[in-house]
Amino acid sequence: MAEHGFDVKRLPGAAVLAVTTFIILYIPMVILVSYSFNSGKVIGNWEGFSLTWYGAALQNAAFLDAAINSLILATSASVISTLMATMAAIATTRAAKFRGESTIHIILNQPLMVPEIVLAIALLIIIGQIKQATGYTGLGFLIAAHTTFCIPFAYLPIRARLEGMDLSLETAATDLYATRFYTFRRVTLPLLAPGIMAGFMLAFVISLDDVVMSDFLKSPGQETLPTYLMGELRRNLTSEIYAISSLLLLISVLIVAGSWVATRKKN
Amino acid sequence: MILSETSRRWALAMPAVVTIMLFSILPLGVVLFYSFLSPGDFGNVKWILSADGWFSVLFERDIFDDTLMVSDAHLTILGRSVGLSFATTLITLVFGLPTAWFIATRPAAQRGFWLFLITIPFWTNLLVRTIAVQEMIRSEGVFNRVLMALGIIHEPLQMMFTNFAVLLGMAYVFLPLMVLPVYAAIEKFDFRLTEASYDLYASRFYCLRRVIFPLVRPGIIAGSILVFVPALGAYVTPRIMGGGKSMMLGNLIDMQFGQGRNWPLGAALAITLTILVLVALIWYTRLTSGRTERNHG
Amino acid sequence: MLDIREISKRFGYGNGVVTALHDVSFSIAEGEFFTLLGPSGCGKTTLLRLIAGFSAPSGGALVLDGKDIAGMPPNRRPVNTVFQNYALFPHMTVAQNVAFALEAQGRRREEVVPAVDEMLKLVQLVQLKDRKSSELSGGQQQRVALARALVARPRILLLDEPLSALDMKLRKEMQIELKRLQRETGLTFIFVTHDQEEALTMSDRIAVMSGGRVQQIASPRELYDRPANHFVAGFIGESNFLAVQANGGAVSIGTATVTLAGARDGPLTVMIRPEHVTLGTSLPDALNLTATVTQLVFFGTDTHVHLRLPDGTALVARIQNALHGGRSFNEGEAIAVALPAEALRITAKAEEQA
Numbered sequence: 001m002a003e004h005g006f007d008v009k010r011l012p013g014a015a016v017l018a019v020t021t022f023i024i025l026y027i028p029m030v031i032l033v034s035y036s037f038n039s040g041k042v043i044g045n046w047e048g049f050s051l052t053w054y055g056a057a058l059q060n061a062a063f064l065d066a067a068i069n070s071l072i073l074a075t076s077a078s079v080i081s082t083l084m085a086t087m088a089a090i091a092t093t094r095a096a097k098f099r100g101e102s103t104i105h106i107i108l109n110q111p112l113m114v115p116e117i118v119l120a121i122a123l124l125i126i127i128g129q130i131k132q133a134t135g136y137t138g139l140g141f142l143i144a145a146h147t148t149f150c151i152p153f154a155y156l157p158i159r160a161r162l163e164g165m166d167l168s169l170e171t172a173a174t175d176l177y178a179t180r181f182y183t184f185r186r187v188t189l190p191l192l193a194p195g196i197m198a199g200f201m202l203a204f205v206i207s208l209d210d211v212v213m214s215d216f217l218k219s220p221g222q223e224t225l226p227t228y229l230m231g232e233l234r235r236n237l238t239s240e241i242y243a244i245s246s247l248l249l250l251i252s253v254l255i256v257a258g259s260w261v262a263t264r265k266k267n
Numbered sequence: 268m269i270l271s272e273t274s275r276r277w278a279l280a281m282p283a284v285v286t287i288m289l290f291s292i293l294p295l296g297v298v299l300f301y302s303f304l305s306p307g308d309f310g311n312v313k314w315i316l317s318a319d320g321w322f323s324v325l326f327e328r329d330i331f332d333d334t335l336m337v338s339d340a341h342l343t344i345l346g347r348s349v350g351l352s353f354a355t356t357l358i359t360l361v362f363g364l365p366t367a368w369f370i371a372t373r374p375a376a377q378r379g380f381w382l383f384l385i386t387i388p389f390w391t392n393l394l395v396r397t398i399a400v401q402e403m404i405r406s407e408g409v410f411n412r413v414l415m416a417l418g419i420i421h422e423p424l425q426m427m428f429t430n431f432a433v434l435l436g437m438a439y440v441f442l443p444l445m446v447l448p449v450y451a452a453i454e455k456f457d458f459r460l461t462e463a464s465y466d467l468y469a470s471r472f473y474c475l476r477r478v479i480f481p482l483v484r485p486g487i488i489a490g491s492i493l494v495f496v497p498a499l500g501a502y503v504t505p506r507i508m509g510g511g512k513s514m515m516l517g518n519l520i521d522m523q524f525g526q527g528r529n530w531p532l533g534a535a536l537a538i539t540l541t542i543l544v545l546v547a548l549i550w551y552t553r554l555t556s557g558r559t560e561r562n563h564g
Numbered sequence: 565m566l567d568i569r570e571i572s573k574r575f576g577y578g579n580g581v582v583t584a585l586h587d588v589s590f591s592i593a594e595g596e597f598f599t600l601l602g603p604s605g606c607g608k609t610t611l612l613r614l615i616a617g618f619s620a621p622s623g624g625a626l627v628l629d630g631k632d633i634a635g636m637p638p639n640r641r642p643v644n645t646v647f648q649n650y651a652l653f654p655h656m657t658v659a660q661n662v663a664f665a666l667e668a669q670g671r672r673r674e675e676v677v678p679a680v681d682e683m684l685k686l687v688q689l690v691q692l693k694d695r696k697s698s699e700l701s702g703g704q705q706q707r708v709a710l711a712r713a714l715v716a717r718p719r720i721l722l723l724d725e726p727l728s729a730l731d732m733k734l735r736k737e738m739q740i741e742l743k744r745l746q747r748e749t750g751l752t753f754i755f756v757t758h759d760q761e762e763a764l765t766m767s768d769r770i771a772v773m774s775g776g777r778v779q780q781i782a783s784p785r786e787l788y789d790r791p792a793n794h795f796v797a798g799f800i801g802e803s804n805f806l807a808v809q810a811n812g813g814a815v816s817i818g819t820a821t822v823t824l825a826g827a828r829d830g831p832l833t834v835m836i837r838p839e840h841v842t843l844g845t846s847l848p849d850a851l852n853l854t855a856t857v858t859q860l861v862f863f864g865t866d867t868h869v870h871l872r873l874p875d876g877t878a879l880v881a882r883i884q885n886a887l888h889g890g891r892s893f894n895e896g897e898a899i900a901v902a903l904p905a906e907a908l909r910i911t912a913k914a915e916e917q918a
Contacts, residue, residue, distance in 0.1 A: 005620040006637050008461040009372040011365075012471060018369030021362045025388050025442065028399035031409055035402070084283040091279035100273075104280050111291045115500025115544055117517040118537040121524055122294030125301060125534075128311070148290040151283050209392040211503050216524075226394050233398065233507065245395045252391045260383060463651035465639045466616060467665035468716065477664075481655050 029249065036242035053243035063244065066228035070208055073139060073224060077146035078154070078203035084147075085154035085203075086196055090188075093162040111149045119149065120216040127217055137219035145217055146207045153206050154199035161195025194262070201259055205252065295541070302534035310528045320531030324539055341519070348516040349543070351434050352498035356445075358438040359494050363445030364487070370446070371453035382450075389443035397504045400439045404432060428510040436508035437498050444497070445490040452486020485555055492551045496544055516540050565752065566592040566615070566720060571624035573610055573776075584610040586776045587624065592720075592754065597746050599755045601763040602773035603799070608756045611773075612722050615754065617641050628719060639668075644713035645722040648729070650705045652697040658708050659684070659693040665716040683711040686745065703734045710742075714749060723755045727762065739766055760800050764788070772796050788837075794911040797835045804836050804879050805911070806903075808851075815908075818874065820851045822905045833911050840907035841881035843869060844891050847902040855879060855901045857893050869893055871901060 037049050057063050092104055111119065127141045169191065173183040211226045218227060225248065232241050302320045304312040327338040370381040388396065403409050404426040411423040426432055456479070464474040480487075502517035509515070514522075516536065523533030573585040585607045592598045600608035613619045615626065617638030626634045633641055644665065653661050662683055666676045684690045687707040692700065697708060706726060713721055723742075727735045743766050746753045757763055763770050764784040772779045772787065772795070780792040791797035798805070808815040810827035815834065824834075846852035855871035858878075864885075871879040879901065893899060 006465065006618055008458055008465060008618070010471075011368055011475065014365040014368045014372075017362065017365035021366045021442070022384060024362075025385075025439075028403050028439070029388070029391070029396070032395070032399040032402060084286060088280040088283035091276040100277065104277075104284055107284050107287055107292070108280075110287060113544070113548060114291070114295065114541055115496075115517065117500055117502045117520055118298065118541050119291060119294065121520060121533060121537055122298045123290065124524065125297055125530070126294050144286075144290055148286055151287060155283070205390055209394075211392075211394050226392060229394055229398075230503075230507075241398065245392075245398055248392045248395050253387055256383070256386050256390050260379075260386075457651075459647065459649065459651045460653060462618060463645075463647060463653070464664070464668070465618075465637070466643075466645045467668055467712065468639050469664075469668040470639065473668050477668075478653060 032242055033246045033249065035239055036246040038239055038242075053239045054247075056240050057243045057247070060240070062223065063228060063240075066223040066225050069139065069223060070225040073142055073146055073214075074204050074207040076143045077150050077207040078200050080143075081147045081150035081203050082154045082158075082196060082200045085151050085199055086158055086192070088151075089155055089158040089162050093159050108155055109152050112152050116149070116212045117216075119145075120213045123213070124216045131219070137222070139222070141217050142214060142222075142224070145213050146210060149210075149213065150203035150207055154203040157198040157202060158192065158195045161192055161198070165191055197262065198259065201255055205255055208251070209248075298534045298537055302531055302538055304531050306529045306531055308528075310524070310530065312530050317531065320529075320535040323529070323532045324535050344514050344516060344519050347430065347433075347513070348499060351430065351437065351515065352495050354434055355437040355441060355498045356491050356495045358434070359442050359445040360487070360491065362438075363442055363490060364449060367446045367449035367453055367486075367490075371450050371456075385443055385446050385450075389447065393440055393503055394507075396440045397436055397507050400436050401427070401507055404435065427508065428512040430509075430513050432508040433505045433513050433515065436504040437501055440504055441494045441498060444493040448489035448493060449483065449486045452483045452489075456482055488551065488554050492547065496547055499544055499547070500540055565594045565629055567625075567627040568592075568611075568615075569625045569627060571611070571614065571621045571626065573607075573614065573619065574622045584776050585614075585621075588776075588778055589624075590771060590778060590781050592752060594752055595750050597743065597753045597755065597766060597768045599757060599763045599767040599770045600773060601757060601760060601770050601799075602779075603758055606773040607776040608758075608773050609724060610776075612645075612724055612754065612756050615720065616643055616645050616722055642716075642719040643722060644716060644718040644720075645724060646706075646709045646713050646726045648724045648726065650709040650726075652700075652705055652708055652712070654696070654698040657694050657696055658689060658700070661697050661708055662711045662715055664712060669716070679715055683715045686714070686748070687711045687741075702730055703738065706730065706738065707741075710745065714745070714751070717749075718751065720752045720754055723753060725757055727757070728759075735762075742766060764800070772799060774799075791835070791909060791911060794833065794835075797909065797911045802838050802880065802882075804838060804841065806834050806836070806877060806879075808832050808834055815851070817851060817853065820853050822849060822851045822903075822908075824905050824908055824910070826910060835909045835911050836903050836907050838868065838880045838882035840904060841871075841879060842902040842904065843881055843883065843893070844899055845902060846900050847904055849905045851903040851905075851908075853901045853903070854898055857895050857897045857899060860893060860895060871899075873901075 036053055037051070038053075088104070088108055092101055092108075123141075123145050127145075130141075131137060165188075169187055173187045209226065210224070211230060214224045215227050215230065218224070223231065225244070229241065229244055229248075232238075232244075301312060303316055303318070305315045305317040305319065307313050323338070323341075325338060325341060326335055327341075328334065329336055366385070370378060370385065373381055401408070405411075406423040406425065406427070410426070411420075414420045415423065460478055460482070461474055464478045469477070500517055501515055502521065505513065505515040505518050506521075509518070517540070520533050520536045520540065523529045523536065527533070568588055568590055570587045570589050571585055572583065572587050575582045575584060588607075588611065600611060602608050610619065614621055617633070617636060617640075621634055624634075625632050628641075628643075653664070656664070659680055663676050663680045666679060671679075680693075681690070684693055687710055689704065689707050689711065692704060697705065700708065706729075709726070726742075727738050730738060739762060742753075742755075755763075755766065764787075767784055769781060769783055770787055771781045774795050780787060780796045782790075782792075787796060787800050791800060794805075797803050806817060808817050808831070810816075810824070810829055810832045812829070813823055813825070813827060814821050815824045815827050815832060816822075842850075853873060855873050857869060858872050859870040861868040861870070862885075866882050866884050869881040869883065871881060873879060881901070
């Protein structure tokens with residue numbers, strides 16, 4: 001006698017395909033990480049566990065430069081874009097429709113609608129002219145570009161959070177003689193914080209992971225982690241690549257885990 | 268200073284709007300303009316208007332007798348881009364739908380775990396994941412080594428730098444993009460409806476066809492667009508998996524700004540790509556605005 | 565035609581086991597309007613789901629037309645359900661919803677269309693046949709759910725508290741509707757509800773359930789007049805319970821005594837319905853007592869007279885408000901109360917019933 005009865009949520013074959021998919025998704029990444037611990041020089045010939053490649057990477061000046069660039073870039077871009085996105089979200093959410101609102105909305109989402117390579121060459125053209133004219137080759141261009149495409153990524157979670165917020169709290173605050181700014185500072189902002197945090201982390205990861213834009217807009221000698229990685233791929237296939245890749249992987253896992261824990265706590 | 272409500276809201280949104288206009292929208296206009304110029308001798312452009320850029324998207328002149336021919340190379344690349352994007356979408360559907368279903372039907376306690384598992388690849392660097400895939404199928408890669416060790420083959424299979432490699436790479440990196448919207452749709456699905464359908468003699472397949480699928484469809488369409496559009500404009504994955512032999516539109520564009528030294532052509536190609544993407548997005552909006560189940564029987 | 569034989573259902577395992585049904589057994593005849601009645605948690609919905617096939621029994625057999633269906637999946641059983649929340653397919657029209665069962669069985673169009681039309685006529689929804697099911701009112705949705713479940717002429721129609729979401733007036737209308745439908749189609753209905761009034765008005769027989777057991781199965785009249793135990797007596801209709809002493813075939817409260825058949829010696833509980841409590845006089849063959857009127861409650865058709873006996877026991881009497889004559893009572897007044905022996909029922913205190 002079947003104890004469990006008829007499971008309406010069961011679709012034959014789904015579980016098998018699903019688990020297979022998970023395995024297929026993870027095997028390449030697991031192998032990649034395992035290579036980074038391989039002490040041997042030839043990729044694929046397992047010669048023993050070692051951290052030499054990580055060491056090599058950390059002593060590699062080019063790698064360190066790229067890492068620092070990436071960090072500066074990601075931090076600046078995410079801070080600035082989150083700031084702008086927060087302001088924009090407040091401007092466009094929970095308002096009675098005002099003139100131009102949908103226009104603003106479209107503009108804010110525009111970078112998502114155009115393939116990145118198109119934006120990359122577009123900026124290449126413009127920035128190329130500016131470089132010629134001014135001779136400036138610093139990180140500024142990249143920061144501007146990253147900030148731009150990070151804005152929609154920061155905007156969406158903040159807006160979502162804002163829309164889900166209880167308006168009555170702010171009404172209560174105003175009822176208690178708070179000025180607009182005070183209400184914002186003491187009531188709105190703290191409640192909005194998780195959304196802002198989510199937007200910030202999203203922007204950070206997007207910037208850190210960016211390949212196309214950075215590759216096109218960087219000046220000679222200027223590298224970010226992903227562009228450095230891509231360059232190394234073509235030059236020499238050493239296990240150092242896997243070490244760097246594993247590091248990037250680790251950062252992603254940490255950020256995802258971090259935001260997971262953060263959202264668990266909130267709920 | 269007392270501003271009207273509208274002005275105040277505009278002011279708040281200004282920084283974001285201005286940034287995007289300056290660095291995203293305006294540049295697009297520049298690209299459009301550049302597509303009508305002539306290529307410079309060492310890259311960049313000469314300020315002479317010309318339709319050659321657009322012309323060269325699809326056509327070329329024979330170098331000897333100047334006759335017009337359709338550019339096979341370009342056509343192949345365009346076809347490959349659209350074709351592989353469709354194929355990628357299909358593959359991610361085949362693997363992504365059951366995965367989304369599986370996660371959504373786990374008991375609540377387990378679900379977080381599976382979601383976590385699918386979110387990690389989603390946030391992992393595209394480049395890193397492409398490198399991981401590449402490692403599997405290159406000549407000295409895992410696949411070949413295993414097959415050779417088992418004695419099934421004696422020489423490594425050449426899988427890299429083919430359409431297959433690009434397809435595999437794109438399906439691998441874009442799969443999580445399909446799973447998440449479909450998961451969201453299934454999660455909202457009312458399973459009491461499936462109970463009702465089984466009560467009324469439906470087989471599992473019939474229930475899937477007439478009850479589950481129509482109600483989950485918006486999520487499936489969203490996932491498809493979320494895969495198709497990035498696939499169409501893909502650059503990194505085709506570059507690494509396809510090399511120079513299996514180029515997609517993004518790589519072709521890149522070439523014009525590199526060794527190809529034909530910026531107007533690159534610009535025209537870029538606008539073409541943008542238009543293709545816009546068409547896909549418009550088609551998506553049409554599909555998702557108020558579709559009803561057509562009459563059966 | 566449906567035999568439920570020692571069906572039990574347990575959830576969980578080890579120390580956390582919950583027994584939802586304890587060896588339930590009874591039979592339902594063809595063409596009956598049978599009701600499972602009880603408070604929430606009594607096991608009625610669990611039993612319904614077992615019959616529908618969404619759950620499997622932990623023990624016992626479900627025999628339909630001579631075959632054990634316990635192992636049969638729900639989509640093979642000739643049993644259809646009207647769900648509490650209707651579960652109409654929101655993306656389909658009324659007609660498509662109703663046609664579903666037939667189309668799922670692969671019937672051809674020529675068969676399906678007339679059957680659907682006939683069913684829509686039966687529930688009086690013909691004019692709405694092309695409306696989307698999500699655009700209907702509660703009452704209309706309910707009728708679609710009915711039509712949808714009836715169209716395939718199942719051996720049994722299960723109804724899981726289908727009227728609970730409707731307002732009072734609509735409910736009463738639908739009760740009459742359902743009864744009519746059952747008569748016209750001649751199908752066997754198994755109806756689940758917690759509303760005893762509803763059960764009494766509609767059913768041929770009622771199974772009163774509590775704590776995973778069947779307390780009594782009988783016709784509405786029988787349940788009302790001769791409740792088998794304390795629980796049934798208290799659940800069906802209104803009742804007054806009195807503690808009495810029995811000795812040698814007679815029961816007494818204080819000095820009042822009356823002969824009552826079946827009274828075992830010792831303390832007992834007896835039950836009497838409010839409408840049988842006679843006021844203002846004493847009767848032969850009755851417990852004649854004096855009580856104080858504590859409250860009068862006007863109900864339109866009747867008045868409830870709340871009384872208190874000298875020992876503190878509360879009683880409620882129900883008298884019809886006649887056009888002429890009839891005594892009126894005042895709060896605080898002491899009046900005579902007569903409890904006729906033939907209206908007294910002995911009820912066991914405990915709910916466990918053999």
